[in-house]
Amino acid sequence: MPEAAGATAAPAASAPRPPITVKLIPFGATRKAQMADYSQRHYHQHTWKLTNPKAIVLHHTSGATWEPAWWTFANNTAYESIPGKPEKPGVSAHFIIDKDGTIYQCVPLTVRARHAIGMNWSSIGIEFVQEDHSGKDGHWMDRQILARTAQANAGLRLVRYLQAHFSIKSKNVVGHATANASPYFKDYTGIKNAAGDWFAPEVKAFRARL
Numbered sequence: 596m597p598e599a600a601g602a603t604a605a606p607a608a609s610a611p612r613p614p615i616t617v618k619l620i621p622f623g624a625t626r627k628a629q630m631a632d633y634s635q636r637h638y639h640q641h642t643w644k645l646t647n648p649k650a651i652v653l654h655h656t657s658g659a660t661w662e663p664a665w666w667t668f669a670n671n672t673a674y675e676s677i678p679g680k681p682e683k684p685g686v687s688a689h690f691i692i693d694k695d696g697t698i699y700q701c702v703p704l705t706v707r708a709r710h711a712i713g714m715n716w717s718s719i720g721i722e723f724v725q726e727d728h729s730g731k732d733g734h735w736m737d738r739q740i741l742a743r744t745a746q747a748n749a750g751l752r753l754v755r756y757l758q759a760h761f762s763i764k765s766k767n768v769v770g771h772a773t774a775n776a777s778p779y780f781k782d783y784t785g786i787k788n789a790a791g792d793w794f795a796p797e798v799k800a801f802r803a804r805l
């Protein structure tokens with residue numbers, strides 16, 4: 596719906612939608628039912644629908660190109676957030692941003708993607724392409740992203756657009772490694788993230804450019 600003139604119009608006007616290459620993974624009735632059952636177990640909400648997302652979670656792919664991440668999402672392989680208890684649906688995120696700044700959308704914004712424990716009911720997930728490097732940690736990986744102008748700027752444009760569209764505050768743009776501290780984190784099974792992507796210093800650096 597177009598923004599009506601009025602008090603809420605200003606942020607959206609300053610954050611146009613960036614170019615987005617839509618390459619949706621299969622997310623049909625079976626996977627939606629799996630997401631609804633997952634949401635019931637973890638959030639006590641039997642739905643696959645993402646409504647009014649309150650937060651954005653930043654990730655990196657641990658791969659050199661966007662395709663392996665896309666195929667991991669598409670394959671819908673059961674994943675163990677709880678050791679010994681594989682669950683479906685498989686992991687996914689709404690967006691993957693390639694090193695050249697191309698933004699791929701993998702999951703509609705009306706659908707919950709499984710990208711961060713405790714946050715899948717409340718957030719949009721964005722993956723940045725960045726490979727692992729022996730001897731280097733998550734801080735180093737995310738600094739590579741921040742230093743890669745085309746990729747970082749595409750991420751900033753996408754986040755600004757999503758913030759304006761959904762009225763998401765910058766303090767609610769979080770990293771996978773900082774997600775447990777979000778007010779929009781909850782998981783009734785008691786599990787938490789143990790992620791190595793986007794720790795506080797790199798999230799702070801990203802937010803500073805918003």
Ligand SMILES: [Zn+2]
Binds near residue numbers: 653790792
């Ligand atoms: Zn992650």
